[in-house]
Every structure is written in structure tokens, then in C-alpha cells.
Amino acid sequence: MALPKPNQDMFDPVHRKITHIVDSHQLLPYQAALQDAVWQKKLRDVQDIAQQLQEKDDSDFGKTDLIPASDVEKFLKAASHIFLLDGLWKQDTKLQLTWVNNENENIKGLTAMEGSTHMLRLHTTHNKSGLEVLCVLLHEMVHMFLTVCEQEELSQGHQVDVRLFGYSRHGYYWQRLARSIETRATYVLGLKIDLGRRDACLEELVAGEMTARMAYFEELWDPNPGASGVSEARMVFEWVGPRKFEAIKRKDAERNGESVET
């Protein structure tokens, strides 16, 4: 089965919310936003944390108190305003941050929601620079927002298409919103923001044992030929293909208890 895209003929409130945000990134000119006092304040909050993280020494990474939870909360509240039309943080939203230092756990960040509390786990050893932590925070923020959207729909008795959220939670919704935030954050912060979309796509293909069509990549990456004459969409398509087969073969072997060559 191929990675699914939303059905354009059907009303999909989550897709509509994402489209609204993506449009705001394109339509709200940066100069106009800068005239807004609240926007300015929130941008400063985001920039403060970005700077704080970038000023860390190499020896700080690996420590379980890299930045306090109150600063991460301040960052997420401000980033919700700058990147998500205030869609993430409500009056009763809380954050519980845990730093993990487990070499065997190959994750940079993980998020889950319990009631109105976002449970965020950040890995110390796998995040090796301030920029990397910043990118992981934004990556996890997209997950948090989509979980909030999903819960809103479910609490109103609506159905959601779980496949669009994804088997690894990196389905179409995550990719589309992450793409837009990646571009907007790179522009607004003046830093090369990378939300790990290529790896996330691979993870999703493996988790769901899915195939992907070129059209999926063309919608979620740049479909136009770059300087090399090859489009970003094709490069990602050709990058994930062979890796997916390898990963699925490994998964099958592990499942059957066979030894795995790496």
C-alpha cells in the first residue's frame, strides 16, 4: 500500500487546519509581522532560547539539565504563536520534560500527551549541538500540535484518518506541516533548520511497510530540478527506496529470531 494523501473531495478538518497554517506562513509577510508587538515579543522568546542553546559548550551536551523545563515551555508557547497560529498552547496546557541518557535508545526526542500535559523526552547524548536540540524541539512541536488536533476531533465525536497521522506519526500531516515550519523557521531565525523529514519518511515507510509514489514526494519536497538537474523530491525518493528494503529485511529477520548482519 502506498503512503496515503488526503482525499481532496472529503471534508478533513485536520487537513484544513494545516492548510490554514501553511497559508499563513506564505501570506503573512515577515515585515508586516514584525510590526506586531506580540509577534515581536514571541519572536524574541524563540530567539533567546535558540541563542542560549547555541552558546552551550560541547561538554554541556550529555548533561540532563541542558535547559530548564520552564525555558522549553517558554519556547513552545512562543513558537506556537510564531509557527502555529497559537494552535498548540491552551490555558490549561502543561509540559513535563524528561532528559534521557540511555545509549541504547536511538531517539533524539519523543512526545506523548496525557490529559492536557505534553510529556516530552529529550535525549542528551544523541543531540550534539544547540542547533540540533532546537531542530528536535521544533520536530516534536509538530507532533504535539497534531496530537492536539487529533484529540480535538475525537473529543467532538469526529473520525480521523489515522493513516494520515502515520504508523510512526510521521505521515502526510506531519510532513506537510514540518515542511512549512522548516522553511519559515529557517527564514525567521536565520538558521538552517532541519526537521529530519527524510529520516521521518523512511521511518514511516518501514513502520507501515508501505510503498511511496513519486507524486507523494513531489508534493512534500521540491518537485523542480535543482542545480544538479535532479529535484529534491527525486533525491529523497531514491534515498529512502533501498534503505526501506534493508530496514524491512532487518525487521523481518529480527521478528523471526535470525541473526542480523549490519
Ligand SMILES: [Zn+2]
Ligand atoms: Zn518524530
